[in-house]
Amino acid sequence: MRSSFTHRHAPWLFPAPAVALVAVIIVYPIAYTGWMSLHEWFASSLARPRFIGLGNYARILLGDPRFREAVVRTIYFTVLAVAAETVLGVAMALLFNREFWGRGLLRTLAILPMVATPTAIALVFVMMYHPTLGVANYLLTVVGLSGFRWTYSSQTALYAIAVVDVWQWTPLIMLIALAGLASLPREPYEAAHLDGASTWQAFWHITLPLLRPTIVVAILFRAIDALKTFDVIFVMTQGGPANATETINLLLFNQAFSYFNMGYASSMAVALFALVMGASLILIKARRTAAW
Amino acid sequence: MTARPLTRRRFLQAMTAGAAAGPFVFTPARAQGFNWKRFQGKELFLLLTKHPFIDVLEKNIPEFESLSGMKVKWETLPEIQARQKLTVEMTANSGGIDAFFTSLHVEKKRFWKAGWYHPLNKFLDDKTLTSPDFDWNDFTPGARAGVTQPDGSISALAAFVDANVVFYRKDLFAAKSASPPKTLADLEPLVQKLHAPPATYGIVLRGLKNANATQYPSILFPMGGTYLKDGKAALDSKEQVAALELYTKLLRQYAPPGVVNFNWYECSASFMQSQVAIYMDGVNFASQFEDAAKSKVVGKVGYAVLPSGPGGHFSPIYITGMAVSTQSRSKEAAYLFAQWATNKANMVRELMAGVGVGRTSTWDSADVKAKPKMPADWYQAYQASLKIGRQGLPEIVGVTEYRDIIGVAIQKGIEGAPAAQVLAQAQKEFQDLLNRTES
Numbered sequence: 001m002r003s004s005f006t007h008r009h010a011p012w013l014f015p016a017p018a019v020a021l022v023a024v025i026i027v028y029p030i031a032y033t034g035w036m037s038l039h040e041w042f043a044s045s046l047a048r049p050r051f052i053g054l055g056n057y058a059r060i061l062l063g064d065p066r067f068r069e070a071v072v073r074t075i076y077f078t079v080l081a082v083a084a085e086t087v088l089g090v091a092m093a094l095l096f097n098r099e100f101w102g103r104g105l106l107r108t109l110a111i112l113p114m115v116a117t118p119t120a121i122a123l124v125f126v127m128m129y130h131p132t133l134g135v136a137n138y139l140l141t142v143v144g145l146s147g148f149r150w151t152y153s154s155q156t157a158l159y160a161i162a163v164v165d166v167w168q169w170t171p172l173i174m175l176i177a178l179a180g181l182a183s184l185p186r187e188p189y190e191a192a193h194l195d196g197a198s199t200w201q202a203f204w205h206i207t208l209p210l211l212r213p214t215i216v217v218a219i220l221f222r223a224i225d226a227l228k229t230f231d232v233i234f235v236m237t238q239g240g241p242a243n244a245t246e247t248i249n250l251l252l253f254n255q256a257f258s259y260f261n262m263g264y265a266s267s268m269a270v271a272l273f274a275l276v277m278g279a280s281l282i283l284i285k286a287r288r289t290a291a292w
Numbered sequence: 293m294t295a296r297p298l299t300r301r302r303f304l305q306a307m308t309a310g311a312a313a314g315p316f317v318f319t320p321a322r323a324q325g326f327n328w329k330r331f332q333g334k335e336l337f338l339l340l341t342k343h344p345f346i347d348v349l350e351k352n353i354p355e356f357e358s359l360s361g362m363k364v365k366w367e368t369l370p371e372i373q374a375r376q377k378l379t380v381e382m383t384a385n386s387g388g389i390d391a392f393f394t395s396l397h398v399e400k401k402r403f404w405k406a407g408w409y410h411p412l413n414k415f416l417d418d419k420t421l422t423s424p425d426f427d428w429n430d431f432t433p434g435a436r437a438g439v440t441q442p443d444g445s446i447s448a449l450a451a452f453v454d455a456n457v458v459f460y461r462k463d464l465f466a467a468k469s470a471s472p473p474k475t476l477a478d479l480e481p482l483v484q485k486l487h488a489p490p491a492t493y494g495i496v497l498r499g500l501k502n503a504n505a506t507q508y509p510s511i512l513f514p515m516g517g518t519y520l521k522d523g524k525a526a527l528d529s530k531e532q533v534a535a536l537e538l539y540t541k542l543l544r545q546y547a548p549p550g551v552v553n554f555n556w557y558e559c560s561a562s563f564m565q566s567q568v569a570i571y572m573d574g575v576n577f578a579s580q581f582e583d584a585a586k587s588k589v590v591g592k593v594g595y596a597v598l599p600s601g602p603g604g605h606f607s608p609i610y611i612t613g614m615a616v617s618t619q620s621r622s623k624e625a626a627y628l629f630a631q632w633a634t635n636k637a638n639m640v641r642e643l644m645a646g647v648g649v650g651r652t653s654t655w656d657s658a659d660v661k662a663k664p665k666m667p668a669d670w671y672q673a674y675q676a677s678l679k680i681g682r683q684g685l686p687e688i689v690g691v692t693e694y695r696d697i698i699g700v701a702i703q704k705g706i707e708g709a710p711a712a713q714v715l716a717q718a719q720k721e722f723q724d725l726l727n728r729t730e731s
Contacts, residue, residue: 042689131549241707242704
């Protein structure tokens, strides 16, 4: 009899442990963050968390210029970094898709940045960017350029960090694009060749459209990650100078663990979650539609 | 804020005067009332912070164990992580921490309001709990004020007392026949005179937001500025504007490029690389200047007290202390540890290792004089600074948030924004912070 029970309920029973695990480690924290975001709560206060409804959201949307600036900055940083990574990554993929001597070695070297620890990379770049003692400005002076301030000026800091992100994550786009290139059919190229198409025409009219779904997936991965960037910025500038590199993640970390405003920080976490989710949905939709 | 006179003070004075004062105070027989072994067999757990003071202290903890017969376990974490751990443990009311090392300049008001500091007044007055040679009044007035709350309760025993001083290059000063700045008015002309980039920059001070907030009062206090006036934010006063103008002008015109993101690490690196003539920061950074493995300026550094100004003569001080947790199940035993950690003998050891402490008796210690780790003018500058010590940061709940607010204003100032404008914005944010957290 027991076996018939198991048989009847198998579709529920087998996934049950996995569902329970997901509920505990993913759904519960997200739901709890959502619940906390409706409260005013100072973590070191004797007072219990106080329910204030949507008060925190009203404050981040209307009353907190620092948050608004962080949102704009986060999106700007993401677009900038991911656009550069996509162009460079696809170009590198096209290069490595050709046969040439030493390809395997160079390809391995090219993906090394991706394997390194972000914190370690950030520390190395901090030293390289030092305006008077760093190697970056030294190299610039060697070729006759004047030095930059890199992360040591609010005008250039965000770009300097984007450079680190591009350096580290271009290889990811390259790898995904390479996989896409490997699976492309040969026939369209042969037909185009017979019709007298140039290499550029073949790339623009055949490779790129066929590769589009792959590129969108790569952008999706990178955009989600770039929106959430934390470690590199935290190590390199802690959001400075003068908040010039303070993204949503940096700001909410400060609110939660420096100022101990847990409720307010939770509402920012929810806002960031919505932003990442929204960006992902747009990209997924872009992948499904036929034209760009 | 001055410390309240304690009855013990009278007792100690009487003791030194001689046993003649006997009838009204305890005679030496009462010393038997105090016993280090009173809590023999108990176990204590301490939460400590990575800090030069703790580095010295940790080595001697076994000595406390044999003195008291207690077993001590402890964990040492970097400051930020220690604060997070403490917040979690205390919020959860775990009772697992008996005593902790506390950065009073950041945590004083917040932890007091949260009720995490066990008030030590009764323990200090209790002759059976406080060793007769502990001597509360041996701590400098600034150190005592730093551990005392507005309601008079004593939250910790002062351990490391940091004071801001002037570090300067004696060789460069001699070449220009200059002397350390006596007043704020001397400062800019002096810096200008020494400024010869790229070989030598005139001055370096912290530019990085938050970190800069502990150095800014070196200019602000002598200028006459304060953080609060009648409980309200006072960041837009004319003294504040003058102070921020001077601080940011010095850095904009006479500091190494990129100073806007310099923390103490970059500042002291450029000073030790012989790039800078004057550097003002916490007195404890000096020990590395005299370390030939790290520094190119060994023996060339002079130490002086900060310049005075129209508002008076001050040195911003920052105090850490050993506190007893209200949630501890053995508060009295934990107090014995805190007392031992800050007693005269241990403080002498700290000073000998180059860690500044706020106990006057250590200054005349024969041990320190016999084997000075630092040059004589270091000790002089440090002692003179403690005498004019004033708590360097506002004593409010949201210290970290305040430091970010003023920190960003300073960074914007360094990059050229007008002082009055950035301070008007900071004033608004600071008052908003006070409204949210101080009510």
